[in-house]
Amino acid sequence: MGHRQKNLEPLSKFEWTIMNRIWEKGRQTAREVMEALPVEHQRAYTTIQTYLERLVEKGYLQKEKLGLVNFYTATVNRSSVVEGATSHFVNQVFGGSASRLAAFLLPNINLQPEDILVIRQMLKEAEDQNG
Template sequence: MKSRITQSELDVMDVLWAESPLAAADVVHKLSGSKNWNPRTVKTLLARLVEKKALTTQADGRRYLYSPLVSKDDYAAKAARSLSNRLFGGRAAPLVAHLAGADGLSEDDIAELEALIANMKNMDIKS
């Protein structure tokens, strides 16, 4: 019954995905630019993430250092598959189509996708 990471909690995870382990005060500091949160709020979110087993702590003297237990890649993959299944029948193309605005994806996006697809085709051949 692993509870879901919420929006606010995800903001905290982002900080720790970028750099870890960090003390609560560091996380507070890194969020101070983007979020207007009371340090208490950040502490609460950290505690909830530990409860949810999304973070672990290691003692550092009197305080804790926090590190992710869930990698961003894993989290992102699950979120992507969940969205794909829930709204796009588990198919990739409709999802990608909906990412684009009226005028398609950017050149860069298209180039990256082509490279990715070429790569996946290779994987397929090798197996």
């Protein structure tokens, strides 16, 4: 599985649902993807096929035909796609500013004590790296 390429189009919400399934389970058929979707994401078989083909065209999946069955495999790893999507979001919404993102998130989420410890450790590591 390769790294995220800069020219990949962003994923739609439903494409994320499909990709998460494939990242979790590996190589899948359209039927396997369809049957594994939560009730709120159920779609017709032909709709799933269309989305899978679109993901092949976008470069996120590769298709392998064995007999009459198409198998779909991710061509990019999840962490690379998440990193790209997150960077795009932070740049678009917060002008690339991590502090503006944090200022928005902190009052709007329910931080647990262990979350605070992890964040403190991450900040300390970032501080140590940047001098």
